[in-house]
Amino acid sequence: MSRPAGREPLRLTRWWRGRSLRTRLTVIAATAIAVSVFVAFQVASELMDGELRDTAEDQLRADSRILATNAEHAGVAQVQLPPYPGSGRLVRVILPDGSTRTPVGQPALPPVSEDARRVARGAAADLMESNDSDDDGYLIHTLRAGDGAVQVARVADDSPINQFGFGMLLIGLFCVVGGALVGRTVARAGLAPIDRLTAAAVRVAHTRVLDADIPDEGGGEIRRLIQSINGMLAALRDSRQAQRLLAEDAAHELKTPLTSLRLNIELLIRLDRRGTLDTALPAESRTRLLNDLGAQVAELSTLAAELTEVARGDVSDESTELLDLADVMVAAAARARSRAPDIEVALDVTSVWVSGRPAALQRAVLNLIDNAGKWSPEDQPVQVRLRAEGATAVIEVDDAGPGINAVDVPRVFDRFYRADSARGLPGSGLGLSIVQRVVDAHGGRTAVARSTRGGALLRVDLPAAAPRAAGEHTAAH
Incomplete structure (x- = not known):
């Protein structure tokens, strides 16, 4: 064959x-x-x-x-x-x-x-x-x-x-x-630098230690390769540090609601086993306890959702599209009203087009409204405004609460940060950090100021885009 x-x-x-x-x-x-x-x-x-x-x-x-x-x-x-x-x-x-x-x-020559x-x-x-x-x-x-x-x-x-x-x-x-x-x-x-680079990569793979940089030697392509790998190791170190901090902060934040939830459940189980549930806990106390359990479960659910959102980082399957930010604001306000019917939201939005991810932007606006709702008095609405300033879309959310202390302003958007005055309020300290991440992903910036009503004014600036159709409309709700 x-x-x-x-x-x-x-x-x-x-x-x-x-x-x-x-x-x-x-x-x-x-x-x-x-x-x-x-x-x-x-x-x-x-x-x-x-x-x-x-x-x-x-x-x-x-x-x-x-x-x-x-x-x-x-x-x-x-x-x-x-x-x-x-x-x-x-x-x-x-x-x-x-x-x-x-x-x-003489030897014979060839024929003539x-x-x-x-x-x-x-x-x-x-x-x-x-x-x-x-x-x-x-x-x-x-x-x-x-x-x-x-x-x-x-x-x-x-x-x-x-x-x-x-x-x-x-x-x-x-x-x-x-x-x-x-x-x-x-x-x-x-190839000696490549051999040393390979040895360093093998050492990192075996020891899982990302702290030691590879010596920057050689020239041209080899030097750029070493610099790229050092940059990758630095990014991995930052990612690991962020994961470690996230895990530590998440464990700390989960500890309090889980402990409270466990104690309440153990109390109910102990009273039920003794047969004294009805006598030891009157109907009003049982109702209050069950409401506390429901609130703690809701808080855990919210915290789990926010932890998932933070852990995802910038990874998202949502595509970027040209959208009217006013529609996003209206949808976020509707969700806020459905989640907390006792919070009044006053909208004053103007059509401003941006290029972004609608679900992420809606989540950011919703978190701003939720944060303002925790501080705003019952008789004072949360004011939400959207306007255009040149090539910038400006979102403002303010409340009539006590405002933010000057020492807390630099850390308002930090992950898991909660001011001393907010310790007794529901929340995980992740809402505004999610806002910051969404705004950074869209090339915008955030700011904190005091509103004219004495409360906190949170401002978000996003790059505006050309409108899809000529003409603008103003909506007030």
Whole structure:
């Protein structure tokens, strides 16, 4: 069964990809040197062969002229041919009848070619021929002399080329081996920062310690890679620190409602087991206890939802769209009224278009209204306003409560922060931190001030966008 033709290249590709970068660089360096040596050998061989051939041809022409001069003086049939020296030059005279004369003891030359016979008959002045056979190759020069022609030949000697090729082979092997060693050394030195980077990454993976930065060394791409990984480690450290703080703060915030819930439930169970539930807890006390349990469960549910929102961070599947912020404000106010019917919300909103995530923005506005509702007196509404100031959409939520102390202002939007005056009020301290995160994600900013009614004024500025349709409408609720 024949093997598919594409199987071998695929196997070679897999083998190559399985090699280390150091091995690849070594192979590439050795291959590049081998190719360079081969190309240099080919070019040098051609140049050397051409030079030797030109020298041999010039020598043959000079010898032919000497022999032709003698043949013209003495005649081609009587000219005295030089004795064969045993090697090197060979001579021959072509007579008018086509026969030949050669020195005694000289090896036989190839038969006279038809082109050489035409030179002897006067058809051409001279002729340079190259005769390559399986045994010996000859370079033969034919020159017209009197009524015939003379020929001077030389055995084509390839030994200089062969010796040169052998020398180039040895040099090539030496260069390939040296290139492989140099490539290995250069690869090892160049990849040393990568090796240290790999060791540091393995150490971080094994120890889970993100505090140690990788030394910033090397240059170019390697330095940028190290800086990127150091930046990634710093981001991971910040993320781990944030997770740890979130877990600690969440455990602290969950402790109080869970403890209260557990004590109330244990009280009910203990009284029920004794059979004294009806006598020990009158109907009014039981109702108050059950209401407390319901409030604690609701508080836990709210805290769990807010913890989930905070833990998600900026990760959201909600897409950004062009929307009218007034619609978001109206929807948030409606939700606030349904959740706390005793809180009055006064809306004064103007259509302002923004690019954002509607659900996230609605949650932020709802948290602002909920926060103001905790402080606003029963006879005073929470005022919610939306207007445009140039290229900015301005949201303002204020109450008629006691306001925010100056020492608490810088930490109002911090996660789990609750002022001393808010310890007895329901809440987790996460609502305004969620507002801050949503505003940051939309490129806006928050501010805290005192309202004209003496309470707190929370302001949010968001970048406005061009309206989808011309014209604006004002809605007051």
